[in-house]
Amino acid sequence: MFRRAILDAAEAVFAERGFHAARIQDVAERAQIAVGTVYNHFAQKEDVLLALFTERMRDMHAELVAEPSPPEAFADRLLHWLTRMLRFVDRHRSFFAVASEHGLTAPRPPSATEAIFGDARPFERIDADFRSLVRDGVAEGAIAGDARLLTRFLVGTIHAIVFGAVADGRARIEDEAPRIAALFLRGALARPGEPPPAKRSPRPKRAAR
Amino acid sequence: MFRRAILDAAEAVFAERGFHAARIQDVAERAQIAVGTVYNHFAQKEDVLLALFTERMRDMHAELVAEPSPPEAFADRLLHWLTRMLRFVDRHRSFFAVASEHGLTAPRPPSATEAIFGDARPFERIDADFRSLVRDGVAEGAIAGDARLLTRFLVGTIHAIVFGAVADGRARIEDEAPRIAALFLRGALARPGEPPPAKRSPRPKRAAR
Amino acid sequence: MFRRAILDAAEAVFAERGFHAARIQDVAERAQIAVGTVYNHFAQKEDVLLALFTERMRDMHAELVAEPSPPEAFADRLLHWLTRMLRFVDRHRSFFAVASEHGLTAPRPPSATEAIFGDARPFERIDADFRSLVRDGVAEGAIAGDARLLTRFLVGTIHAIVFGAVADGRARIEDEAPRIAALFLRGALARPGEPPPAKRSPRPKRAAR
Amino acid sequence: MFRRAILDAAEAVFAERGFHAARIQDVAERAQIAVGTVYNHFAQKEDVLLALFTERMRDMHAELVAEPSPPEAFADRLLHWLTRMLRFVDRHRSFFAVASEHGLTAPRPPSATEAIFGDARPFERIDADFRSLVRDGVAEGAIAGDARLLTRFLVGTIHAIVFGAVADGRARIEDEAPRIAALFLRGALARPGEPPPAKRSPRPKRAAR
DNA sequence: CATGAATGAGATTTCATTCAT
DNA sequence: GATGAATGAAATCTCATTCAT
DSSP states (O other): OOOHHHHHHHHHHHHHHHHTTHHHHHHHHHHHHHHHHHHOOOSSHHHHHHHHHHHHHHHHHHHHHOOOSOOOOHHHHHHHHHHHHHHHHTTHHHHHHHHHTTSSSOOEEEEEHHHHHHHTTHHHHHHHHHHHHHHHHTTTTTOOOOOOHHHHHHHHHHHHHHHHHHHTOOSSSGHHHHHHHHHHOOSOOOOOOOOOOOOOOOOOOSSSO | HHHHHHHHHHHHHHHHOOOTTTOOHHHHHHTEEEEEEEEHSSSSHHHHHHHHHHHHHHHHHHHHSOOOOOOOOOHHHHHHHHHHHHHHHHHHHHHHHHHHHHHHOOOHHHHHHHHHTTOOOOOOOHHHHHHHHHHHHHHHHHSSSSSSHHHHHHHHHHHHHHHHHHHHHHHHHGGHHHHHHHHHHHHHOOTSOOOOOOOOOOOOOSSOO | HHHHHHHHHHHHHHHHOOOTTTOOHHHHHHSSSOHHHHHHOOOHHHHHHHHHHHHHHHHHHHHHSSSOOOOOOHHHHHHHHHHHHHHHHTTTTTHHHHHHHHHHHSSOHHHHHHHTTOOOOHHHHHHHHHHHHHHHHHHSSSSSSSSSHHHHHHHHHHHHHHHHHHHHHSSSSGGGGHHHHHHHHHHHBTTTSSSSOOOOOOOOSSSSO | OOHHHHHHHHHHHHHHOOTTTTTTTHHHHHHHHHHHHHHHHOHHHHHHHHHHHHHHHHHHHHHHSSSSSOOOHHHHHHHHHHHHHHHHHHHHHHHHHHHHHSSEEEEEEHHHHHHHHHTOOOTHHHHHHHHHHHHHHHHSSOOOOOOHHHHHHHHHHHHHHHHHHHTTTTOOOOGGGHHHHHHHOOSSSSOOOOOOOOOOOOOOOOOOO
């Protein structure tokens, strides 16, 4: 089935060039098929992007709910959840580069979104997953504050650390999960008496600062 | 001088439609000038975006360094700094919508950036400002961890809260400064004994959730 | 294949309007195809001109070498050669109008040529053919002088007579071959004792002047 | 008066880039004036070219008739005439590069000419001068043939030798006059018993061939 | 008259989309 | 379905020309 090949190719090409600058021709070439074939599967360019988002988000959701977090303490569940999520991100780095441009991690102006997605909301379910995780934490008193706000905070933290790690060329993004969890939960404040917080896992080439 | 008008128009149009989808024609119309006039000031479309980034970032930097933070405790300085920054953001909301798409708040793949900016790095200075703030906090022991990581965390937090506020249509973004500072410093963890953290400042129209 | 049709159309349009004044649109219309189709075959307008020159010159060269001149006296070989050449010119009158503007019959300033051809030299081979003919004549003592100069003189003579004939609307350009040969070999000088030189072959419509 | 400066600048720029590729801006810059000033003197770009042709041709004509050829033998008069002409060409090399593109030495398709000149015929008078010279030669029996044809032959010969000399970078074009006269009068034929024809004046750098 | 920024028609070129094979 | 050349609307960019200063 070429549908799969097209979406994989689109993921790579859109990530490299950006959706608008990418040409259907490029996608077809990367998928080693003819342009016409792309149009046998998708009515228009926008639909490729939408399908890409929908499928990847469906997969990610499926993976996250497949093994529901055991009823441990929230901090453990969060870490577990983040690890599984980042493992998925790792396998689809290009995808997240594309998705972050199109509103995965921050709301985009409606006009920009409508032009591409119409009224589809491909990120809605995954967003609900995040919010649900956070809401549970609030409900059981582990974290405190407005769930909506905290969800954004969590997503923002993930966004910043993940893209930072990608830019640094780190190999295993899931290793960032503890750092993300720690920052999300306890912030940056130095806590005397506590063991010194992660100064970033040392990398061979450069000494930790 | 139309240069200013062009950049203002571009800011609005790019924010609405995204850089790639925006046509020079749109920018010209919004600026109430002819297409050719845009090209009297900028050789290519990309240069408009680059100039926009460069100028706004210059202004922002100027505003941040104009009144250096007094030597208070780090938390106070952070709050002060954030407030001034958000005041600027407030006056240039559209700009930040554009800029966040092009790498202001998280690194973008080099291929995507090069295509537009060549080797210009319009966000370098403001990034240094952020890092310098964070580094000071680390140096005086107020916050702990890798400065680079913490800077990303801070920027990510700002990003999340600011765009959330914009999406919610909040009027004064600078009012978010305390929330950002609190999340950045102490994270989301519920701290028994502390007064319950802001459950989001109530807005007249809609009850806080 | 439209490549052929495009080149034929370009030949006509460039001849009529000149290369610079001609629009790709005109070429496409004349070829009865869409503008985009031209760009499926040639990356830029200049490439159409270059391809036109390259192909026609290749054909002309092929035709000239196909039937090598028999080892007669030089004057006979020259006449034979000119006749075949003019026969080709006749079938591609428009082409020669274009080509003479771009350096076929006299060197153009390098700046003008580079802008269009880069470092391609489409006339090089045909020029070599001319020079080789002349050189042979010099070698066997039939004509005397610097081969390079004489080649230019020959080409100049052809140019003058051919375009004169075209402007006069003469039907068969190959009929000019004897006149060209005579002028090239013996010049304009009146030679007492010789039969009076052709006062121009009379045309039905207008009396020779 | 700027009119003169504009025409001089136009001569240079048109020669370098060709008329169509040259921008009025370039002409203005070369003349060290503003674009608007060009339009204070000429209604449109085409008029600059036309004026350039008209004035230079007027000057050339004036120079040729200023000192009428003495009643010597035709060959001497021809040489004298050519020398004066080439001296003028030498002072306006760029001009002749432009003029040859626009029909000075070969008829151009009417549509191409009309687009630029309307119904002006800037080369008419100089053409008449040439024809008159040739006609006299025919009248007194020095040369034989159709005057119109011989005129074209003469012009073609000049064209070929002059542009060849320019391309070779020769310093004094008027030195070519004897060569042109010889070729025009006697052609290329080797004439046993005659002194060997010019094998091209030797140049320091390269040995004569 | 000189100036040069503004204008906008128009040319080149790109690329999503179609469709005959 | 797959193919890929053809299509032509649309975008970028150029530049002759205008006109307020």
